[in-house]
Amino acid sequence: MSSETIISARDLSLTFQTNDGPVHALKDVSLDIEKGDFVSFIGPSGCGKTTFLRVMADLEQPTAGAITVNGVSPEEARRARAYGYVFQAAGLYPWRTIGGNIRLPLEIMGYSKPEMAERVSRVLELVELAGFENKFPWQLSGGMQQRASIARALAFDADILLMDEPFGALDEIVRDHLNEQLLHLWKRTNKTIAFVTHSIPEAVYLSTKIVVMSPRPGRITDVIESTLPRERPLEIRDSPEFIEIAHRVREGLRAGHGDDV
Amino acid sequence: MRQSVIPVLTVLAAIIALWYGAAVWLNAPWAYDKAQRAGVELSLGDVVADTWSQDKPKLPAPHQITREIWKTTVEKKVTSKRSLIYHSWITLSATLLGFALGTVLGISLAVGIVYNRTMDMSVMPWVITSQTIPILAIAPMIIVVLNAVGISGLLPKAIISMYLSFFPVVVGMVKGLRSPDHMQLDQMRTWHASSAQTFWRLRLPSSMPYLFTSLKIAMAAAIVGAIVGELPTGAVAGLGARLLAGSYYGQTIQIWSALLMAAALAATLVAIIGVMQRIVLKRMGMAG
Numbered sequence: 001m002s003s004e005t006i007i008s009a010r011d012l013s014l015t016f017q018t019n020d021g022p023v024h025a026l027k028d029v030s031l032d033i034e035k036g037d038f039v040s041f042i043g044p045s046g047c048g049k050t051t052f053l054r055v056m057a058d059l060e061q062p063t064a065g066a067i068t069v070n071g072v073s074p075e076e077a078r079r080a081r082a083y084g085y086v087f088q089a090a091g092l093y094p095w096r097t098i099g100g101n102i103r104l105p106l107e108i109m110g111y112s113k114p115e116m117a118e119r120v121s122r123v124l125e126l127v128e129l130a131g132f133e134n135k136f137p138w139q140l141s142g143g144m145q146q147r148a149s150i151a152r153a154l155a156f157d158a159d160i161l162l163m164d165e166p167f168g169a170l171d172e173i174v175r176d177h178l179n180e181q182l183l184h185l186w187k188r189t190n191k192t193i194a195f196v197t198h199s200i201p202e203a204v205y206l207s208t209k210i211v212v213m214s215p216r217p218g219r220i221t222d223v224i225e226s227t228l229p230r231e232r233p234l235e236i237r238d239s240p241e242f243i244e245i246a247h248r249v250r251e252g253l254r255a256g257h258g259d260d261v
Numbered sequence: 262m263r264q265s266v267i268p269v270l271t272v273l274a275a276i277i278a279l280w281y282g283a284a285v286w287l288n289a290p291w292a293y294d295k296a297q298r299a300g301v302e303l304s305l306g307d308v309v310a311d312t313w314s315q316d317k318p319k320l321p322a323p324h325q326i327t328r329e330i331w332k333t334t335v336e337k338k339v340t341s342k343r344s345l346i347y348h349s350w351i352t353l354s355a356t357l358l359g360f361a362l363g364t365v366l367g368i369s370l371a372v373g374i375v376y377n378r379t380m381d382m383s384v385m386p387w388v389i390t391s392q393t394i395p396i397l398a399i400a401p402m403i404i405v406v407l408n409a410v411g412i413s414g415l416l417p418k419a420i421i422s423m424y425l426s427f428f429p430v431v432v433g434m435v436k437g438l439r440s441p442d443h444m445q446l447d448q449m450r451t452w453h454a455s456s457a458q459t460f461w462r463l464r465l466p467s468s469m470p471y472l473f474t475s476l477k478i479a480m481a482a483a484i485v486g487a488i489v490g491e492l493p494t495g496a497v498a499g500l501g502a503r504l505l506a507g508s509y510y511g512q513t514i515q516i517w518s519a520l521l522m523a524a525a526l527a528a529t530l531v532a533i534i535g536v537m538q539r540i541v542l543k544r545m546g547m548a549g
């Protein structure tokens with residue numbers, strides 16, 4: 001692995017002005033994400049994990065501090081289509097087929113027709129949805145829809161994948177399966193992934209680096225480098241090593257939370 | 262569909278029964294009047310028979326209207342000035358043109374309101390104000406002004422029709438074009454989509470349910486506009502002209518047949534949009 005820094009945040013702060021006074025969504029956050037990292041952001045609601053992800057994506061503007069994505073500002077990175085963003089909801093257009101939905105960003109970016117067809121079939125295979133190209137979203141289960149939305153984010157050549165609780169609305173079994181698939185996909189594509197989650201096992205299972213955050217003000221309380229191997233069968237979650245990392249994450253969450261758990 | 266047949270027919274039967282009753286009640290004074298002058302006694306049966314067959318009844322009976330409609334549609338050549346089909350076509354052409362203009366104007370204004378902050382702040386109050394002015398007051402003005410610049414015939418009526426029909430389209434389309442949620446708009450942003458791409462690929466398709474609902478209201482408003490447009494012009498053709506001529510000469514049967522024709526026309530046009538709505542939304546996976 002090269003240790004090329006993909007995302008670098010220095011003393012990043014973001015304050016929302018609301019009617020109830022300022023809300024410190026992020027306060028003095030510094031973090032480096034290296035190429036090929038799988039970084040999870042975990043913390044209670046209001047800890048700023050989603051806001052941090054949105055700042056990387058240029059969907060929010062920081063009020064202080066500096067951040068670079070691929071060595072440039074988030075806005076330039078967005079304009080260069082440097083990342084794919086997966087939202088909490090699949091957000092597929094009901095009037096487009098699965099193939100049509102995956103083509104959507106490609107059309108916007110001006111790919112040629114044969115190129116689009118080639119990419120659509122490639123990413124559908126990647127998320128194990130080959131053969132569903134001409135189905136409509138309502139014909140798919142929630143898990144399959146979310147896989148299609150991941151395929152959509154993979155369809156263009158972005159080296160970064162930003163995922164905001166993509167599996168939050170899915171049941172445990174589907175979630176396990178998608179986590180496994182996501183790891184597989186990460187290994188095959190060697191993308192850099194930033195992943196927001198509520199779930200400790202999910203964070204530990206997936207990540208090379210776990211960023212524990214806490215609210216009021218939103219800040220990073222711990223960064224845990226995972227010692228788990230890159231090859232991770234689901235059973236690894238019963239290993240002592242896994243349990244120890246999960247324990248450290250839980251401790252970090254509790255410490256950051258103060259008394260108001 | 263089938264479950265609704267019996268209730269609909271029941272209501273229709275009740276309306277017709279009430280109508281016949283009302284015809285007896287409203288037309289009886291005239292029947293007694295005639296009988297008194299002729300010096301004859303009327304039995305109840307005579308009264309009923311008379312009230313359902315007067316030439317200029319206060320309220321014509323349904324069968325009289327049906328016969329009049331039959332006579333002026335099926336039995337007249339469509340080119341005849343007495344053909345109701347001919348008059349309906351005159352009104353229909355103004356309605357359709359006005360509806361088309363109103364739809365285009367309504368969508369254009371909605372796009373402007375959604376995309377332009379100045380228009381967002383300034384246009385809507387005017388759009389609402391335009392609808393508070395009684396159409397009967399402004400219709401003659403439009404006709405007079407357009408006549409002065411040499412425009413007459415179909416277009417002035419179509420413009421009055423447009424004046425009424427653009428409003429529901431603006432209101433519906435502003436809501437429709439704004440219906441995509443934050444996430445969908447953010448998603449477009451992550452792909453660095455242009456405004457035009459966001460419009461054609463997201464906002465416009467998302468607005469379709471709102472558009473069709475607006476179009477139904479706009480169509481009904483358009484036909485009212487076309488008929489109102491025929492009233493102050495002294496128009497000699499069109500359903501509005503038939504209504505006006507009928508009221509000049511006390512031809513109640515003619516008025517009612519023109520009214521029913523207008524209602525049937527409106528119902529048909531709205532139903533056509535309803536069918537289009539069902540087909541389009543079903544194909545777009547947005548039905549229900």
